[in-house]
Amino acid sequence: MPAALRHxxxxxxxxxxxxxxxxxxxxxxxxxxxxxxxxxxHVGDGTLNGSNGTINRVEVTVPxxxxxxxxxxAMTSNSGQSRSLYGDNYTTCPxxxxxxxxxxxxxxxxxxxxxxxxxxxxxxxTLTNASGDTIPFSEISWTVSAAGSPSPNVIRAGTFTxxxxxxxxxxANTYIENCHSFRYANTAIRAAGTYNGRVTYTLSNP
Amino acid sequence: xxxxxxxxxxTLLVWSSAGQTGTVRLDDTLTHTVPANxxxxxxxxxxxxxxxxxxxxxxxxxxxxxxxxxGRSGQVYLVxxxxxxxxxxxxxxxxxxxLAGRIRSGERTLVYSGTLTTATLxxxxxxxxxxxxxxxxxxxxxxxxxxxxxx
Numbered sequence: 001m002p003a004a005l006r007h008x009x010x011x012x013x014x015x016x017x018x019x020x021x022x023x024x025x026x027x028x029x030x031x032x033x034x035x036x037x038x039x040x041x042h043v044g045d046g047t048l049n050g051s052n053g054t055i056n057r058v059e060v061t062v063p064x065x066x067x068x069x070x071x072x073x074a075m076t077s078n079s080g081q082s083r084s085l086y087g088d089n090y091t092t093c094p095x096x097x098x099x100x101x102x103x104x105x106x107x108x109x110x111x112x113x114x115x116x117x118x119x120x121x122x123x124x125x126t127l128t129n130a131s132g133d134t135i136p137f138s139e140i141s142w143t144v145s146a147a148g149s150p151s152p153n154v155i156r157a158g159t160f161t162x163x164x165x166x167x168x169x170x171x172a173n174t175y176i177e178n179c180h181s182f183r184y185a186n187t188a189i190r191a192a193g194t195y196n197g198r199v200t201y202t203l204s205n206p
Numbered sequence: 207x208x209x210x211x212x213x214x215x216x217t218l219l220v221w222s223s224a225g226q227t228g229t230v231r232l233d234d235t236l237t238h239t240v241p242a243n244x245x246x247x248x249x250x251x252x253x254x255x256x257x258x259x260x261x262x263x264x265x266x267x268x269x270x271x272x273x274x275x276x277g278r279s280g281q282v283y284l285v286x287x288x289x290x291x292x293x294x295x296x297x298x299x300x301x302x303x304x305l306a307g308r309i310r311s312g313e314r315t316l317v318y319s320g321t322l323t324t325a326t327l328x329x330x331x332x333x334x335x336x337x338x339x340x341x342x343x344x345x346x347x348x349x350x351x352x353x354x355x356x357x
Contacts, residue, residue: 173257
């Protein structure tokens, strides 16, 4: 009986060893790397996920009869961007001659990356003509709209101020866009000339 | 007494291989992906979706050793282990030996049903991987394996 018991134990061990190869078969595995953290911004004419060097221009010529009368003058745009770069090609800005579309997105690849990105605009103190005459940039403001959007003011309306001002916070993995229509306040009579100035929009993520 | 021991041995050996029923893990050591490492890409935004997530494509050259199970009928499943971070979804097409399908982390999906008639199950999968962006880190390892259910 003791001899038989030894056999049974030995053979049991052998049976388990035979089963092990199936249990230990290697799984096939795949190492994957997340898409990289990314911010995207277009102001006016843009290319989705690409670089577009266009710098659009908004302008107004104030009629002599209305110079400095305090009646705001709508500014026109040379932007042709009417369709969204969101991915569905929606006509968000149906009147691009009077609108500048701004779109921004922030994509993060894991939960430890910052939760938001910040959209801001920086303006100089003045617009300047060839003679050195100036107009305060605060004479220019904008309204916002977005056809078909439940949140047309996702990027806020405002007035340019010297330096940087925040326009929107972009949550991770979202895309925001709307259309900006600019106007000149026309609060004072200025020396004749063409006044130029450039504002810069920035989308940043620490 | 010696004869009785031999009878027990025979029973155990049969149980260890072709006589086994239930679920067993198949030897897929020769299965590999091309490329072996893959970089996910952002999916285009879709209006109304909070997070379009990311995706990648790989080719999977499948070779499952089925010698031990030749002549047995049952179901072969592809299993994707859960890796304790955001769910991954894999969807694939095949060249016909295995079934096309879809799977999410922690699940298994039928890829073959019937009698195993050959020493190996071979196929090539074209697999799309998709996930949301809520990973815990920037890299992760997906572990797949095949299981065989025998009645």
